[in-house]
Amino acid sequence: MAATLANGGICPITGERVLSAEAVRNTLSLMHSCGMYDFSGQMAFHVGLPAKSGVSGAILLVIPSVMGVLCWAPPLDRVGNSVKGIHFCQELVSFFNFHNYDNLRHFVKKQDPRRKSGDDRVCFFNSLSYISLGIQATLLKLTVWGEILLKRPYFPSK
Numbered sequence: 001m002a003a004t005l006a007n008g009g010i011c012p013i014t015g016e017r018v019l020s021a022e023a024v025r026n027t028l029s030l031m032h033s034c035g036m037y038d039f040s041g042q043m044a045f046h047v048g049l050p051a052k053s054g055v056s057g058a059i060l061l062v063i064p065s066v067m068g069v070l071c072w073a074p075p076l077d078r079v080g081n082s083v084k085g086i087h088f089c090q091e092l093v094s095f096f097n098f099h100n101y102d103n104l105r106h107f108v109k110k111q112d113p114r115r116k117s118g119d120d121r122v123c124f125f126n127s128l129s130y131i132s133l134g135i136q137a138t139l140l141k142l143t144v145w146g147e148i149l150l151k152r153p154y155f156p157s158k
Helices: 002-006 021-034 037-046 083-095 119-134
Strands: 051-053 058-063 067-072
Touching: 002 021, 002 058, 002 067, 021 037, 021 051, 021 058, 037 051, 037 083, 058 083, 067 083
Parallel strands: none
Antiparallel strands: 051 058, 058 067
16 A cells, blocks of 8 residues: 555556545645654654554555555554654665655755666665664565565665
């Protein structure tokens, strides 16, 4: 579902439109404003991406036009969000410029996988795999530019 939302309502596996553009916009707006319970404001400030958490320890994260991520990593914090899942989201935006307002800060030295080609896309996925393994979160699906890629871990020099 995260990948479909990131892909504007089109399932990246089948290519079928399953959600209207309006439904996607409304869903992402709600996820951004209240999808993380009482932590939603902090999530919007620190991560800047739409997300939805569940009491099972799952966090569904959407990076519009890039990818959808589901990580599952109990235990939960006091408001019912995955502690490791939130940490994953924060690490993701500390390494890549996915926060909604990162592009306004031209001096930021974060990687932008949207402006890369070929081999650099592989490095992006490998880096993301490393981040997810580092916090023991389960990364169920990565979808970027309509392609699904799973490669061996890449260890960034961070």
